[in-house]
Amino acid sequence: MQESLWRIDDFNDLEDSRISLYRDHFSQTESDRFFSILQKIQWSQNEIIVFGKKHLEPRQTAWYGDPGINYSYSGITNEAKNWLPFLEEIRKRIQNICKSTFNSVLLNRYRDEKDSVAWHSDDEPELGESPTIASVSFGATRKFQVRHKTKDGEIFSTYLNHGDLMIMHPPTQTHWIHCVPKSSKKVSERINLTFRQILQS
Ligand SMILES: O=C(O)CCC(=O)C(=O)O
Numbered sequence: 001m002q003e004s005l006w007r008i009d010d011f012n013d014l015e016d017s018r019i020s021l022y023r024d025h026f027s028q029t030e031s032d033r034f035f036s037i038l039q040k041i042q043w044s045q046n047e048i049i050v051f052g053k054k055h056l057e058p059r060q061t062a063w064y065g066d067p068g069i070n071y072s073y074s075g076i077t078n079e080a081k082n083w084l085p086f087l088e089e090i091r092k093r094i095q096n097i098c099k100s101t102f103n104s105v106l107l108n109r110y111r112d113e114k115d116s117v118a119w120h121s122d123d124e125p126e127l128g129e130s131p132t133i134a135s136v137s138f139g140a141t142r143k144f145q146v147r148h149k150t151k152d153g154e155i156f157s158t159y160l161n162h163g164d165l166m167i168m169h170p171p172t173q174t175h176w177i178h179c180v181p182k183s184s185k186k187v188s189e190r191i192n193l194t195f196r197q198i199l200q201s
Pocket residue numbers: 106108117122135144160178179180192194
């Protein structure tokens with residue numbers, strides 16, 4: 001399958017999508033501070049169901065948000081822990097840029113090159129029809145890939161670095177899937193935060 005390297009300027013040129021990338025949105029000092037706090041929070045490795053089979057998710061996660069906000073994917077349901085002050089600080093910073101509000105955040109910890117997240121889109125019903133997802137990365141650089149759901153299958157890849165903010169605007173989740181693949185080279189720890197707005201019934 002063809003793989004193309006995305007340049008930042010190309011982001012908005014992908015059909016049916018709108019993705020903005022703000023390199024070094026958080027300074028080195030801020031990013032180091034957030035990364036060090038994040039390493040100490042309580043992480044879990046959940047069992048997920050993929051094609052009817054149970055597996056340990058190949059990453060650790062944590063779920064924070066407003067009281068009562070739950071989020072389910074791949075057979076697991078996360079109940080939100082209360083916002084921590086530093087997460088609120090990051091949320092405020094990115095809400096100003098996104099012009100969107102977020103009531104929750106999924107934290108993802110990739111311990112090394114063997115951790116990953118498979119191809120998926122953030123299109124669970126509780127996210128609404130076409131959500132905005134804001135993604136902040138700290139720690140090691142990892143490859144991030146996107147592929148159109150129905151077009152010729154070309155894969156577009158970029159690298160997300162310490163302090164980068166990426167915003168996937170509507171209608172990206174409707175038409176594209178994304179993943180963080182395992183790496184054949186040794187990689188140290190990376191922590192990613194995906195801010196979401198869960199609709200309450
Ligand atoms: O780690 C990342 O950059 C992506 C995370 C992701 O796709 C997700 O949690 O839905």
